[in-house]
Each structure stands twice: as C-alpha cells, then as structure tokens.
Amino acid sequence: MSKYRDRKRKPIAEINVVPYIDVMLVLLIIFMVTAPLLTEGVKIDLPQTEANPVEFNPESPEPMILSVDEDGQLYIDDLAKTPEQVLTYAKALYSRKPKTDFLVRGAKQAAYDDVLQAMVLLKQAGVETVSLVTEPIQDKK
DSSP, rough: OOOHHHSSSOOOOOOOOOHHHHHHHHHHHHHHHHHHHHHHHOHHHHHEEEEOOOOOOTTTTOEEEEEEEEEEEEEEETTTEEEHHHHHHHHHHHHHHOOOHHHHHHHTTHHHHHHHHHHHHHHTTTSOOEOOOEEEOOOOO
C-alpha cells in the first residue's frame, strides 16, 4: 500500500481541442449559410425628404415597421401580410406593448391611397401615433 501512495502521478496538463474545433467548424458553416438569408428583405425605394429624424426612446420596444411596396402589398418584418393579418398583429402588439413605435415605409412608387390605407389599418388597431419612414436627401455630385 505504501508503494501506491509513494508513487506520484503527474497531472495531465493537455486539453483535447479536437471537439472544440469540430464545434467551431459547424458554427462557421451555419453562420455562412444563414448570413445571406438575414440580409434579404423587401426592396422598397423610399422617398427622400429633408424631414428631421424621429427620436426614439432607447427603453421602448423595437418599432413595428409596416412596409407598402409599389403594388400595394403590405409587409411586416419582410413577410407579406393581408390587411386583416396586419390589423390583428397591430392590435395584439399594441395591447401588449403600447409604447411601441409604429412606422409605415411606403415605396416612392406606391399609390398614395395604399400608404394611407396602411396608416388607417394601424389607426383601426388602436395605435395613437404612426410615423412615416423616408430617406435623407443624398447630395448628387
């Protein structure tokens, strides 16, 4: 027995990094596949104005953006929606988070009536304030 105690074992100071490399490579592949999907969205050519930017409260929830393309199609988070779906979604969101900012992104080529109808849908949902999204005027040089 004393022989067993007298024999000192050296601790193994090596870390097996192979599993970490495997996980890292899998994550790299996942990010490479999903990154292009995250940048896709609805292409809307916004009108340019000299309007002042809207000040958002950093403590308020993420704003709801309702987009209207040139064909009058409605989008929430780049997903096509019917007017009924927009109304239901806006009512639910406003009842849960009344401090949410509601924004309408109307394409430059969109009919005025289509953008106005999008704003009316939000008003029917009980939203008190609706803002329009534009782009700042770009200097042409």
